[in-house]
Amino acid sequence: MFLKKLTAAGAFAGLMGTAAFAADCGPEGQSIRILASDFPAIHAVAGAAEANCASGAAEFTRNHTTEARQIMNAALTPNPAEYTSVIVANSTLTQLMNDGLVRPLNDLVEKYGQNIPENLLISIDGNIMAVAFMANSQHLFSRKDLLEKAGVAEVPSTYAEMIDAAKSIRDAGIMEYPVVMNMKTGWNVGESFNLAFMAHGGEFFKPGTAEPSVNSPAGVAALETLKGLVEYAHPDHLTQASNETQGLWEAGQAALGIMWGSRGAPILDDEGSTAEITSNTVLTAAPSVEEGGVPGATLWWDGFTIASNVSDEEAEATFAALASALNKEMVMANNDDAVWLLDGFTPGAAAEGVSATAKAGAKPYPMIPQIGLMHNALGAELADFLKGDESAEQALADVEAAYITAAKEAGFLQ
């Protein structure tokens, strides 16, 4: 591990040396201030931008915090804004756009975006609002040794197969609770519902409106699927999110998991687990309802935006700096940190699950202004069903009622 880090650092230092004068950093003497989440891939991009363009800027600051989503609207509202750029994901972009805090990037893309492939430009009605650089999604993690031991020949590809495999593992006496999923009450359980709901072909809203439509046959089917799975998950599953499920996996206390792709690399590396577990962990597409159906996953991208309330020169310098980071060298130096959507990426074992899920036709997480309210309602109201206190129909009716109340207050419904 130490060697790997050393070579990565070496490659990075080399990149800093060569790219510093090669990059087009736009207007000089500007202030560049970036707000971003706190994980390695984001550090890589923002770090490369700093290495390329900090020398020509009057100021270059980066704030990496897990609370980025909570503070970004407040930070971008004043004029001038606290940050010139926020690195966002699908769901958080709408949160900024709802308040008009990020600017269209069409002219900047024309000037500095020659290297950016067309499909990475996030556009809404022709306005480019963000530039994506990496992808993420949930998918299936399996322990092939335990599946074999339980007599399951193939890695499950549908929910029914997954439940059968879990049953075989339990019946064989290998593990009482072979399944792990991020079911923590709140955002996580809402997202787990979304996965199954997408797989069942559900639509969150009546097309073109903010009227909810989760209390539908697809919604009930999605809840039944979840119930079938958590039957084989630890009774504490309503308190488990990514850190807990990763911990269970690395401790060898799980055989089938639906977890984030970004957890692939930390699980497969040689820290926190044994060779027996890591060498037998396989990453495949998220399960679907029927063979070859839509996988139960939401595709996510991470990308950068430029604030509205900053001067045009600052916006230009910030865009140029971040665009300069999206190059082959940066990707190659940080290959395993993310599923990069950029040139130079060689998908490793840790990226296989996300690639397979995307290839199988998973849908992106909906970029709709009111989705945050729906997600919150799902996160708050589904626990009663999963605890067994309520029917699926009642839980979904509660979700819709809670959503409608919130959406009326936020002005999405009258």
Added chain:
Amino acid sequence: MKHRTFFWFILPTLSAMILFIALPIVSVFVQSLFVAHEQVLVVSESCGPFGCTPTTSVDLEATEKLREEAPLGRFNGLGTYFNRSHLAIAEIGEAWASSDSLGAFWSQIYNLPFYNALIFTLTYTFVVTPAVLVLGLAIAVGVNNLPRALKGPSIFVSLLPFLVTPLVGSLILFWMVDGDGVIGATIQKIFNDPSLSLKASTALTWIMLIVYGIWHTLPFSFITFYAGLQTVPDDTLEAAQIDGASKWQTMIHVVVPHLMPLVSFVTLMLIMDNLRVFEPIVSFSAEAHARSLSWVIFNDLRESGNPLYASAGATSLLTIIIVIFLMMPVLVRTWRDFTRKSH
């Protein structure tokens, strides 16, 4: 003290209280009367790494215009107070009409977010407050009767739970009650049930939160009562002894009446503290089984992307009203004592 002197004396405190307590409450109340403007939605095409899809987005210009005309939003009166997330008047009426038994009606009420949180918050308050009062007094009397050399160390140890930050304290306890933790594993062993989990059952989660609450606030009442015990006059105690009162009788008829003003004070503080129970719910990840009024406010402001200020404001004010309501008996008692003494 003359009224005029008193006025100048109290002025700094009074102005700070108006500025930092009264005005914010008024502001929260005003905000709770308004809801956001209509979001003008337009259907557009959104493209990205995973292809193009038709989607809706907010028409910023139209929405901005509405916001400029009325920055507070649309006036909604007390509408937010009566909607499903709060007092849910319409839903209760419907539940009353549609349910055929009191149990069914009750379960429908329990399903409403505000009442669900209220029931847990009140249960927590009404169990933790008396338990902390009685136990705190018992420990104070116990420590007071210890030999001199042991007093210092035992006071220090008794104060420890209070020194631990609530978030950290409850997080440590959360790991201990895990199936792999020292408490959780012991309980599983005692009951010989490997699937027993404190985190998976509503009743056990409530008990866990209440025990944590008692553990954490006990030092406050202990130290207050301990200080009070130092002021019990020896003459009265001796007189009681000469009259032949047992230790228990002295305690009930002499010590406790002497401490009554302190009991009122501690009760007031505990009610206010316990009614805003919040950190343990987050640390214990107990949201599936127990939600408090403060948790509801937190969730409205933080989790939905668009902060729901009116909702959070309404819940805050309802909480304040409940606090005042609960403290009324103690306040009335204090007021009576005050007027009786001043005549």
